[in-house]
Amino acid sequence: MKTIRIGTGAGYSGDRIEPAVELAEKGGIGYLVFECLAERTIAIAQQARLANPDMGYDALMVDRLRAVLPACRKNGVRIITNMGAANPLAAGRKAVEVAKEMGFTGIKVATVSGDEVRTLVISENLRLDDSGKPAAEMAEAIVSANAYLGARPIAEALGQGADIVITGRVADPSLFLAPMLHEFGWSDTDWEKLGKGTVVGHLMECAGQVTGGYYADPGVKDVPGLGHLGFPIAEVDETGGAVITKVAEAGGMVTTDTCKEQILYELHDPHAYKTPDVTADFSGVRFIQEGPDRVRVEGANGRERPETLKVSVGYKDGFHGEGQISYAGPGAVARGRLALDVVAERLETVGLKADEIRYDLIGINSLHGEGLSQGGDPYEVRVRVIARTRDKRNATLVGNEVETLYTNGPACGGGAAKSVKEIVAMDSTLVPRAAVNPHVDMLEA
Amino acid sequence: MKLHEIAHSRTGDKGNISNISLIVYKPEDYERVKAAVTPERVKQYFSSIVTGKVVRYELPNLHALNFVMHGALGGGVTRSIALDAHGKSLASALMNMEIS
Numbered sequence: 001m002k003t004i005r006i007g008t009g010a011g012y013s014g015d016r017i018e019p020a021v022e023l024a025e026k027g028g029i030g031y032l033v034f035e036c037l038a039e040r041t042i043a044i045a046q047q048a049r050l051a052n053p054d055m056g057y058d059a060l061m062v063d064r065l066r067a068v069l070p071a072c073r074k075n076g077v078r079i080i081t082n083m084g085a086a087n088p089l090a091a092g093r094k095a096v097e098v099a100k101e102m103g104f105t106g107i108k109v110a111t112v113s114g115d116e117v118r119t120l121v122i123s124e125n126l127r128l129d130d131s132g133k134p135a136a137e138m139a140e141a142i143v144s145a146n147a148y149l150g151a152r153p154i155a156e157a158l159g160q161g162a163d164i165v166i167t168g169r170v171a172d173p174s175l176f177l178a179p180m181l182h183e184f185g186w187s188d189t190d191w192e193k194l195g196k197g198t199v200v201g202h203l204m205e206c207a208g209q210v211t212g213g214y215y216a217d218p219g220v221k222d223v224p225g226l227g228h229l230g231f232p233i234a235e236v237d238e239t240g241g242a243v244i245t246k247v248a249e250a251g252g253m254v255t256t257d258t259c260k261e262q263i264l265y266e267l268h269d270p271h272a273y274k275t276p277d278v279t280a281d282f283s284g285v286r287f288i289q290e291g292p293d294r295v296r297v298e299g300a301n302g303r304e305r306p307e308t309l310k311v312s313v314g315y316k317d318g319f320h321g322e323g324q325i326s327y328a329g330p331g332a333v334a335r336g337r338l339a340l341d342v343v344a345e346r347l348e349t350v351g352l353k354a355d356e357i358r359y360d361l362i363g364i365n366s367l368h369g370e371g372l373s374q375g376g377d378p379y380e381v382r383v384r385v386i387a388r389t390r391d392k393r394n395a396t397l398v399g400n401e402v403e404t405l406y407t408n409g410p411a412c413g414g415g416a417a418k419s420v421k422e423i424v425a426m427d428s429t430l431v432p433r434a435a436v437n438p439h440v441d442m443l444e445a
Numbered sequence: 446m447k448l449h450e451i452a453h454s455r456t457g458d459k460g461n462i463s464n465i466s467l468i469v470y471k472p473e474d475y476e477r478v479k480a481a482v483t484p485e486r487v488k489q490y491f492s493s494i495v496t497g498k499v500v501r502y503e504l505p506n507l508h509a510l511n512f513v514m515h516g517a518l519g520g521g522v523t524r525s526i527a528l529d530a531h532g533k534s535l536a537s538a539l540m541n542m543e544i545s
Contacts, residue, residue, distance in 0.1 A: 040523050130460055130521055214455065221453060257453065257468070260507050264466035266457030268513045270502050286506045299506065317524055356519075358526045366528045368538045371493035386526045425523040428460065 011207025024071035043314025045085035056087030110157035150276030154178035173201025195302020196240030212252035225251020321395030323402025
C-alpha cells in the first residue's frame with residue numbers, strides 16, 4: 001500500500017527553525033509543511049504590503065528556506081507553506097531569488113492566490129459574525145479580508161511539479177491534506193478519506209504541540225528533551241490510515257495522551273469540524289500506541305463540505321495603552337494594590353477616555369481574576385494597567401500614569417514599562433464558494 | 446481532590462470562544478468526571494470570565510470531555526486587554542476544580 005511521510009516544519013510564524021532542518025535531514029519525509037499564518041498575521045502583512053508592494057509575506061520565510069533548502073534538495077523534500085501571507089506572488093519571487101543565491105537551479109515555485117476578498121466583503125456588505133456590523137459601515141477600518149482556501153489548489157500545484165508551494169490564507173489542515181490528494185488521487189467528494197486526512201492535518205498543524213510541546217507538567221506529565229523538541233511526522237497511507245511519529249533522537253514524545261490533547265485543541269463540535277474541504281467527524285477517533293513515539297489514528301470520518309467559505313476580516317479597532325511596575329518584599333501586595341488605586345484616581349483626574357480598562361496584579365489575579373485566584377502573598381507582584389481607547393493620545397496616558405508611580409507612588413516600585421499599540425482586531429464572515437477563484441502561478445529558479 | 450490529580454487539559458481559542466478539554470488518565474475515572482463536571486458547573490465556575498453559554502461535548506473513545514465556552518475571551522483574542530488574551534491558561538483553572 002502506498003504511504004507518504006509528511007513533516008511539520010513550523011506551527012506558528014515565530015516557531016523554532018532547527019526542528020524543520022532535522023526533519024528534512026533525518027525524517028525520511030516527502031513533504032515539509034510550514035504553518036505560519038495566525039488569524040491576525042495576515043492583516044498585519046496586508047498593511048506591510050500596502051506600504052511596499054514587494055512585502056506582505058512572512059518575515060522569517062527567507063531564514064526558513066535558507067535553513068531547509070540544502071536538505072530538501074538532497075532528499076527530494078517538497079515544501080508547502082502559507083508564508084505567502086498577504087502577498088504569495090512576492091513571496092514566490094523571493095523564494096526563487098533565495099534558491100538562485102544558494103546555487104539551486106530548476107526549482108519550481110508555485111504560488112496560490114485568490115484568497116483576498118476585501119472588495120467583495122465590502123461591496124456585498126456582508127455582516128460580520130462577532131460585531132454584528134455590516135462590512136460597508138466599517139469599510140475604512142477594514143484592512144484585510146481573506147477567504148480560507150482548501151487543499152485542491154495546492155494539490156494542483158504539486159501536480160504541476162512544484163517543489164515549493166506558497167499560499168496565503170488556507171485552512172491549516174488543508175496544507176497537510178493537499179499532498180494526500182496529490183499522491184493518492186483522492187476525489188473532492190470522498191468525504192471519509194478527506195475527513196481522515198483532515199484529522200491528520202489538525203493533529204500536525206501546531207507542530208510541537210503533538211510531540212510533547214505545550215504538554216509538560218513536571219511530576220505529572222514529564223517530557224524528555226523539551227529544549228530540542230522534535231516536530232511531528234505523519235505516515236499516511238492511501239486509505240487514510242495514519243501514524244503520528246517523530247525523528248527517533250529528537251526530544252519530546254508522541255503518546256496517546258499528547259495526541260488527545262492536540263486533537264481537542266481549538267475543536268468545538270467533534271462531529272462537525274468544518275474546513276473548505278470537508279465537514280470532518282472527529283467523534284469516532286481512537287489512538288493506539290503502536291510503539292515508542294508511534295501513535296496510530298483510527299476512526300475519523302467526514303461528510304459533505306460546507307457550501308460557504310469562512311473569511312477572516314481584519315479591522316483597525318483603536319489602541320491598547322499599557323503600563324507595568326513591580327513591588328517586592330514585605331507589603332508588596334499592599335503596595336501593589338495602593339499603586340492600582342493611585343493610577344485609577346490619576347486616570348480620572350487626567351480625563352482618560354477608554355472603552356475598557358483593566359487593573360491587574362500579576363502574581364495575584366492577572367490571569368483568572370479574583371474569583372478563581374487562590375490568594376496568598378507572593379514575594380513580588382507586578383502592577384499592570386491596560387485600556388482600550390479610540391485614539392493614541394488616550395492610550396498614551398495609561399502607561400504614563402503607571403510610570404509616574406516611580407516618584408509619586410508607593411515605595412520601592414521598580415521596572416516600570418509602558419507601551420502603546422494600534423489594534424488590528426479580527427472578525428469573520430462567510431462567502432459563497434463560487435465567489436472565490438483560487439489560482440496557481442508557477443515560477444522557476 | 447483536584448481534577449489535576451486524575452485528568453489533564455488544554456485550552457484552544459477561536460474568536461471570542463474558548464474550548465477546554467478535560468481528559469482523564471484512567472478510563473475508569475471517565476464516568477465519574479462526566480457526572481461531576483457538568484456544563485452547568487463549568488459555567489458557574491468560570492462565571493467571572495465567561496459571559497455566554499457553555500456547551501459540553503463527550504468523546505468516550507478518548508475518555509475526554511470538551512467544554513466550549515462562548516464569550517470567554519474579553520471580546521476576542523485580538524481585542525482583549527487580558528494578560529492572557531488567548532485564555533491559554535484557563536485549562537489550569539479547570540485543573541484546580543475540586544471533585545469528590
